[in-house]
Every structure is written in C-alpha cells, then in structure tokens.
Amino acid sequence: MDAKNTPLTPAADLARGSPVRIPNESAEYRAARTALLAEEIELRRHIERVAAQRRALPPGGAVTGGYRFQGEDGPTDLAGLFRDRQTLVIYSYMFGPQRERACPMCTNVLSAWEGNAPDIGQHLSLAVVARSPIERLTAWKRERGWKHLRLYTDLDGAYSRDYFGIMPDGSETGAINVFTRHGGTVRHFWSDEMGGSTADPGQDQRGAPDPAVLWTVLDYTPAGRGKDWYPQLDYGS
Missing domain, CATH: 1.20.5 (Single alpha-helices involved in coiled-coils or other helix-helix interfaces)
Structure with a gap:
C-alpha cells in the first residue's frame, strides 16, 4: 500500500503517544x-x-511577453533566468527607483532566502527582480552582504506589471511567481494570490505557509507576532 492511500492514525492518538515530557x-x-x-x-x-493540490494544478498560462532583464552578467530574457533548470521562482522585490531604500519586509524575506539559496539552487532557479537599475541593486547586495541571490532589473517594468509586482494604482508589492519550462514552452505555474482582499480581520495580509522565517519563529513564542512591530533595515549599533 502506498503512502498516499495509507489510513492515517488520528492526530489525537499520535499526540497522546508522544514520549516527550519537559522537566518540572x-x-x-x-x-x-x-x-x-x-x-x-x-x-x-x-x-x-x-x-x-498545488502540485496537481493543470498547466498554467503560456508566457508570451518579451520580458527583458538586466543582471550582473548582462541582459537576458525570462527563459534565460531558468539557466539549466526546468523550474524558475521569481521574487518581485519592492525596490523601485522611487524608493530611497528597499522594502524592509521584502529584505527580511530575502535575507533568509539568501542563506538557503545554494540548497534551493540544487532543485530550481531562483531570481529576484526589482525595477531599480542593476548598479543600484548590486550596490545594495554588497551592503547587505548577500552572495548567493541573483538580482535582476526589470528593464521596462512589463514583467512587474503582468505578474503583480506592480498594482493597478502603480504601487509596488512583493510577489512570488513560479514558472516551468517543458519542450521550449515556458508557462506560469503558481503565484501567491493571498493579499489584502483575502486577509482575515485583525491580521496583516500574508501567505500560507508564510515565506518569512521571521514570523514562523515568532509564532513559537508567548508574545507571537505582536500587533505593530515590523523588521527594519538596520537597528543601529
């Protein structure tokens, strides 16, 4: 019998059988x-x-836009972001040219992904796309001490507009999109569609599972996430 069809022991029974006991x-x-x-x-x-259920999604829409990016190694298109992989994950970074500095929450997410990028890269291609010039992105990458994340400029903003890095009112939002490539055809596979319109009362908009390790750790604690605290780009000395 395969694991998919194996009856599961009730969760309450598994919990009662746990041998863990904490001192005192x-x-x-x-x-x-x-x-x-x-x-x-x-x-x-x-x-x-x-x-x-996510893995079982039917084929997504074919990518037809002629999206152009500028990376640290020169210009490329969306297919080029795949490199030699068949799956591509793109994070749309809220760091457009109008911003003095990058979005702190996006930066927090990407700082955690930076540490995992070499492992993620064993399975797929991971790219970060923003609308600031590549020179500004590479300077920021050096400032943050990132070594593994691949940053790209969305040269004309077309990708960001089509795949929800830019909202209809022109504001930026952090977006995660997954693409696949089979037989030379690139298709969209999945994106995080949870936002303000799907948020529950009293909660910030968030995906599930949350891509930010920060919130997962805070959820382990008595105080939880709190109500009005957010990460900063730096905390002084």
Missing part, C-alpha cells in the same frame, strides 16, 4: 500541550494536502 511540567501543562500537539499534527497534514 505540570499535569495541566501536559494536557494542554498534548491538545496543541494534535492540532499541530493536523496542521502538518493540511499543509501537505495543500502542497499536493
């Missing part, structure tokens, strides 16, 4: 933690169901 914990704590563990197991299973 109370019975009240253990009961609450076991109930939480059951919910965490259910969350894990739901994440996997969503991922499987």
Whole structure:
C-alpha cells in the first residue's frame, strides 16, 4: 500500500503517544500541550494536502511577453533566468527607483532566502527582480552582504506589471511567481494570490505557509507576532 492511500492514525492518538515530557511540567501543562500537539499534527497534514493540490494544478498560462532583464552578467530574457533548470521562482522585490531604500519586509524575506539559496539552487532557479537599475541593486547586495541571490532589473517594468509586482494604482508589492519550462514552452505555474482582499480581520495580509522565517519563529513564542512591530533595515549599533 502506498503512502498516499495509507489510513492515517488520528492526530489525537499520535499526540497522546508522544514520549516527550519537559522537566518540572505540570499535569495541566501536559494536557494542554498534548491538545496543541494534535492540532499541530493536523496542521502538518493540511499543509501537505495543500502542497499536493498545488502540485496537481493543470498547466498554467503560456508566457508570451518579451520580458527583458538586466543582471550582473548582462541582459537576458525570462527563459534565460531558468539557466539549466526546468523550474524558475521569481521574487518581485519592492525596490523601485522611487524608493530611497528597499522594502524592509521584502529584505527580511530575502535575507533568509539568501542563506538557503545554494540548497534551493540544487532543485530550481531562483531570481529576484526589482525595477531599480542593476548598479543600484548590486550596490545594495554588497551592503547587505548577500552572495548567493541573483538580482535582476526589470528593464521596462512589463514583467512587474503582468505578474503583480506592480498594482493597478502603480504601487509596488512583493510577489512570488513560479514558472516551468517543458519542450521550449515556458508557462506560469503558481503565484501567491493571498493579499489584502483575502486577509482575515485583525491580521496583516500574508501567505500560507508564510515565506518569512521571521514570523514562523515568532509564532513559537508567548508574545507571537505582536500587533505593530515590523523588521527594519538596520537597528543601529
């Protein structure tokens, strides 16, 4: 029997069978933690169901735009961003020419991705696209100490407009888009479509799973994410 069709043990049973016990914990704590563990197991299973549903998407729209980019190694098109991979992930960075400095939240996401870029690169091509000139992007890359992320300028903004890096009112937004290439045809596969219109009351717009490691770690803690704190580009000395 394959794993897909194997009946799952109820999450509550798995939670009750966990051998983990923390020094000096109370019975009240253990009961609450076991109930939480059951919910965490259910969350894990739901994440996997969503991922499987995402992988099963039918072919997306063919890419027909003649998008042009400028990278550190020269000009390229969208197909060139794939390099030798069949899957391409592009992060649209909120760092247009009108900005004095880059978006702090985007920068926080990308700083975490920078550390994982060599591992991600074993499976796919990862590119970061912004609308500032490449000279400005490479200077920023040096300032941040990034070594692995590949930054590109969207030369005419066409890609950013078509794939939601620029909103209809001209404002920027961070966007994640995934593309595939088969037999010379490039198609869109998936993008993060969760935003302000899909946000729940009292919450900032966010995707799920959240691409920012920051929030995942804060969610482990008693205070959680808080209500009005956001990362900064620097915190002084």
